[in-house]
Amino acid sequence: MEQLLLALVSMAAGVGACVLYFWGTNKILDGIFPARGENAGRNILRANSIRPWLFLGPAIALLTLYLIYPVINSVILSFYGPSGKSYVGTANYSWLISDAGFRESLRNNLLWLFVVPAASTFFGLIAAALTDRISWGNIAKSLIFMPMAISFVGASVIWKFVYDIRGENIEQIGLLNAIVVALGGEPQAWITLPFWNNFFLMVILIWIQTGFAMVILSAALRGIPEETVEAAVLDGANPLQIFMKIKVPQIWGTIAVVWTTITILVLKVFDIVLAMTNGQWGSQVLANYMFDWMFRGLDFGRSATIAIVIMVMVIPIMIWNIREARKDV
Amino acid sequence: MQGIAGQRPLLIWVVHLSVAALVLLWTIPTFGLLVSSFRDGDQLSVSGWWTALTATERNIIFRAPASAAQVQDGDQWVIAGNVFEGQTEGEVTAFGFSSKAPAAFAPGQAAEMRRGQVLEVSRNGDFRIASPEEMKGKRGARIFYTSIDPPRFTLENYRNVLFSEGIGRSFINTLTVTIPATIIPILIAAFAAYALAWMQFPGRALLLAVVVGLLVVPLQMSLIPLLRLYTDIGIGKSYIGIWLAHTGFGLPLAIYLLRNYIKGLPKEIIESAKVDGASDFEIFIKIVLPLSFPALASFAIFQFLWTWNDLLVATVFLGNNEEQLVMTGRLRELLGSRGGNWEILTASAFVSIAVPLLVFFSLQRYLVRGLLAGSVK
Missing domain, CATH: 1.10.3720.10 (MetI-like)
Incomplete structure (x- = not known):
């Protein structure tokens, strides 16, 4: 039960962190480039060129860490020995x-x-x-x-x-x-x-x-x-x-x-x-x-x-x- | 279609029968498991589950108490008792006193043994060995009998696996893995999907291609590098590690599914909101997210089923101890250690598949919709 509680709390924390990230970064972006004042037009353009990357940020980071990096790393590892430290050339193949x-x-x-x-x-x-x-x-x-x-x-x-x-x-x-x-x-x-x-x-x-x-x-x-x-x-x-x-x-x-x-x-x-x-x-x-x-x-x-x-x-x-x-x- | 088939009554019968055969073939294995999990362990191990409703016949050897238990009754020495002692009760249909003829006598008959001893066994299992002289020997006589057991169903198997085989604990561990691993990827993927569907930025097509490519990357590629990475940075075998791993592995499908759905939303709604001065963030939260509920539900079901049923990721990223062993892992362990104890295995398996089946039957509509959207066309 204690563990389930932990799961629920961490789920809330995870979701909370996500929401905070998306909401927070957007707030900051709007703060740096306010859509009013003398540079409103330019600011909106700039903000719009940055915002997609805020939306995509976590996804790209996770995809890179959990799928792209491992693929590259596996290729490298296949040229190394049992512990992954000594180079063995194509011996594994x-x-x-x-x-x-x-x-x-x-x-x-x-x-x-x-x-x-x-x-x-x-x-x-x-x-x-x-x-x-x-x-x-x-x-x-x-x-x-x-x-x-x-x-x-x-x-x-x-x-x-x-x-x-x-x-x-x-x-x-x-x-x-x-x-x-x-x-x-x-x-x-x-x-x-x-x-x-x-x-x-x-x-x-x-x-x-x-x-x-x-x-x-x-x-x-x-x-x-x-x-x-x-x-x-x-x-x-x-x-x-x-x-x-x-x-x-x-x-x-x-x-x-x-x-x-x-x-x-x-x-x-x-x-x-x-x-x-x-x-x-x-x-x-x-x-x-x-x-x-x-x-x-x-x-x-x-x-x-x-x-x-x-x-x-x-x-x-x-x-x-x-x-x-x-x-x- | 109906019309064509309707004109050929024979054909429609063939269709009905073939579908019935298919359905039977596809459900019988699971049905057998379900029936077996409620059967008494002794009966389960000697008769097929399809005979669950009929009585089971068992051949049992009972050893009567030794001569120390005899009492004098008039001019006879008697040992009496019940052959079902220590056994589940049934009905004796035949008995005997030698292994050569274990079913030579009907209940109620008197069987003449050596030295004038007479053995009687009645239907309810009461037996009586009477001897004209005092009996000797440290070992009691063997009584062979055939018993017919009425069908017995029990919840004992479930009580056993939940509380003493550790399935109950594993159930909680699985929930601990599954719930966050289902919720976290949805939020991350939804934002990314919206960006890929409705926002303009360089490299969008490339990014989409990468996501589609990653859809099929075998999980096996990731295991070793990530295991090493986890050990290096000190996450080791922990829940946080597996939540993030499931999130990472689930993201390509989530992004792809949600992007296709969000792209299909009416353009006018989003554009008119933009004209009204809403920012992308507001549009996403207030318009896109609520409208995407069906797609979100589809993915949630996928991810839930996948994380609940997963064995590979859990074996690699979680420990084998009581606090971390998930249900699939426990089941696999039981298959190895309790290979012959079908009452334990069947009940455990059913506990582990009950939740996915419940989700499946109650939310099938969304699952089908997700499948149809998810297969790359």
């Missing part, structure tokens, strides 16, 4: 190339990149198309969307329970094994099956992200001009043809947005692997491998090098985003 753990992580990450965005977008598109046609569609949407609010760790607990295994001849309490046994199969330890366990982990992220894809794609589908669909109906197209040939082509842009957004998320996937397997049984991914080197290997240089690899994979998407955004301005 050559280590990376020959490291089996890194290759495994990279392979798994590519697998994730290939499967998760595709599956989430696919299921999202199907859910969006179907739920828009029925009366209880909104409830259905809400339920499919729900996993979005659940933390990756929470989702991991949920799915670990689904994948749970008990010995043979004992009643299975994990849903998946219970189904397998009911169908006459052998119970499996899903999350330790080499290679395939990756897919059982991916299911968790697909489960979470399908709702996101559905919401965005559903809005896009509703934005399609009625006339194009009506014309196709008059021409005798069946619903499947209308969907595949008229609707989907019109929302390619949105599909691309959904796809890239999930791709970025996948590159950073960490919590699920950490909670489910911690990278054992051949399920390591880059973000968790980096975390491993940071806290267990205690090697900041190698860890930063892995972070750079993740960053490099994001850069094409970043450039594409910036170009798209500039078209809007």
Whole structure:
């Protein structure tokens, strides 16, 4: 309780400081360049050229400190040894190339990149198309969307329970094994099956992200001009043809947005692997491998090098985003 | 659309069924967790949650008290008691005295054991071993029985995790992280967004491009440099450090979302206020901020969900001790240490996802609006 009080007080202090900053600096600016008197015109101009920077100041400072500086610093650190003090040249990079753990992580990450965005977008598109046609569609949407609010760790607990295994001849309490046994199969330890366990982990992220894809794609589908669909109906197209040939082509842009957004998320996937397997049984991914080197290997240089690899994979998407955004301005 | 589907009754049924299947697939895992968290721990570990409403069958071995407990009853020596002693109660459906035939007898039957001893077990678990001669031996006889337990639901799991597994404490820690980390970025971002949307200054386009670029910078990049920086300047692992970190990481999305929204506000309102002599500060506080409420709410929900559900930032910037371990961290720890104790895990997980789910279902409208505005088009 005491701590919560502290949180509330510091929240008030933080908000108060923000308000004081914005209000105070504006007051001072108006004091230095008063909008009256003989120089009123010039003063207003001057004040107006300074004011944007007052508004932007805290944001720029925080963005620089928390995102821009770290990117530069990580690049530098990747050329340094474990403690970040001794220069080692490109040793970290050559280590990376020959490291089996890194290759495994990279392979798994590519697998994730290939499967998760595709599956989430696919299921999202199907859910969006179907739920828009029925009366209880909104409830259905809400339920499919729900996993979005659940933390990756929470989702991991949920799915670990689904994948749970008990010995043979004992009643299975994990849903998946219970189904397998009911169908006459052998119970499996899903999350330790080499290679395939990756897919059982991916299911968790697909489960979470399908709702996101559905919401965005559903809005896009509703934005399609009625006339194009009506014309196709008059021409005798069946619903499947209308969907595949008229609707989907019109929302390619949105599909691309959904796809890239999930791709970025996948590159950073960490919590699920950490909670489910911690990278054992051949399920390591880059973000968790980096975390491993940071806290267990205690090697900041190698860890930063892995972070750079993740960053490099994001850069094409970043450039594409910036170009798209500039078209809007 | 409705018209087209309406003409094909079969098709509309297929749609209904497919959606039902999808919904079922997407909700069942969570539903299983919820049901399990209310089940009795013993039942949970031996039967699937989908059987929660039916009785559970258990095979139990009970060791009767040793011969010291016998009493003389007429010409017989008797040891009596109840096989459910120390166990949750149920109903005995079968019993036996050897591991080879653990369910050989029905309750009420008399089972002949060695040396003329007779074992009887009744439905309610009362047992009676009668022997014609005085019994010897330090170890009592083993009684095997099968018991049918009625379904039992309990709040015990929740009481356990909240008060003895530390989830209650972690709940408060999470709140301590989340509330300031949600509020602080909103103010900072709103001012910046207004400047980017409505104020003229050199470098505006560039700054906007930088914000869009920073939207996708992986958090992983920031961890090591910031951890080192925090250690150097003495912030170390503290709440203030994580509030600022969450603020920094949340700002690109906040600025981008709010800027898009504020840019979309009617130009006339802002220009007429300027003509009336209002300063940018006044316009922002009195006009833009109130009008931007939907966008502010959208971002607040995002940031809240993200900080509440975050594991990475909390693991790196907060300690592992009682005062700082957040709920996601605790849950992860429990997954490692209590991997098989599903009654603890399910209840803990549900405590941690309850708040986001509540926020989600009550404020979904704003969340959807934010998502639609937030994805770079």
